[in-house]
Amino acid sequence: MASSSGYNKMFPVSWTELHRDARALAWRLADLGPFKGLVAITRGGLVPAAIVARELNLRLIDTICSSTYDRMERGAKVELLKGTIAEQDKGKGWLIVDDLVDTGVTARAVRARLPEAHFATVYAKPAGRPSVDSFITEVSQDTWILFPWDQEAVMAKTIAELKAGQ
Ligand SMILES: O=P(O)(O)OC[C@H]1O[C@H](OP(=O)(O)OP(=O)(O)O)[C@H](O)[C@@H]1O
Ligand SMILES: Nc1nc2[nH]cnc2c(=O)[nH]1
Ligand SMILES: [Mg+2]
Numbered sequence: 001m002a003s004s005s006g007y008n009k010m011f012p013v014s015w016t017e018l019h020r021d022a023r024a025l026a027w028r029l030a031d032l033g034p035f036k037g038l039v040a041i042t043r044g045g046l047v048p049a050a051i052v053a054r055e056l057n058l059r060l061i062d063t064i065c066s067s068t069y070d071r072m073e074r075g076a077k078v079e080l081l082k083g084t085i086a087e088q089d090k091g092k093g094w095l096i097v098d099d100l101v102d103t104g105v106t107a108r109a110v111r112a113r114l115p116e117a118h119f120a121t122v123y124a125k126p127a128g129r130p131s132v133d134s135f136i137t138e139v140s141q142d143t144w145i146l147f148p149w150d151q152e153a154v155m156a157k158t159i160a161e162l163k164a165g166q
Pocket of ligand 1 (some may be wrong): 032041042044045066067068069070098099101102103104105106107116128
């Protein structure tokens with residue numbers, strides 16, 4: 001099934017799976033600190049950032065506010081709407097957390113401001129991998145990661161309906 005957005009597969013993630021994967025990321029980061037604080041990339045980075053901050057006992061938390069996608073459509077450019085106090089020292093000693101890296105454009109824009117920070121995401125796609133320092137799970141480039149906050153319960157189609165193209 002080809003899609004105009006270029007995403008042909010869905011990778012749904014439940015709250016439980018996200019919690020488990022963000023915790024696994026925190027374990028991976030635990031020996032890479034100590035970190036002065038954490039910068040969450042809004043909005044997707046907010047939930048994983050809360051989990052990682054709890055596990056690493058980080059209390060100094062700031063945001064860098066970005067907007068790249070509108071639903072599944074990538075915008076022409078990354079908009080950085082708000083910077084962070086971590087820019088004062090180029091991010092040295094800071095941990096950046098986002099939910100995922102896809103093409104890497106968001107990560108590269110943030111890294112340009114915080115070149116010395118450690119950049120961590122829960123999920124990564126191949127094109128974005130070189131732009132992050134740590135991640136947990138890789139998914140293919142044509143997969144859309146469907147987060148729990150973007151899901152709602154609906155009645156599933158039967159196999160018969162799917163086969164009939166309904
Ligand atoms: O590697 P890229 O191709 O740049 O894509 C990754 C970024 O896209 C999404 O954010 P988005 O701009 O959709 O905003 P959101 O976090 O508010 O969902 C996601 O949360 C990452 O921040
Ligand atoms: N939720 C979500 N946001 C994205 N932004 C860029 N790629 C993705 C993705 O696979 N899932
Ligand atoms: Mg985001």
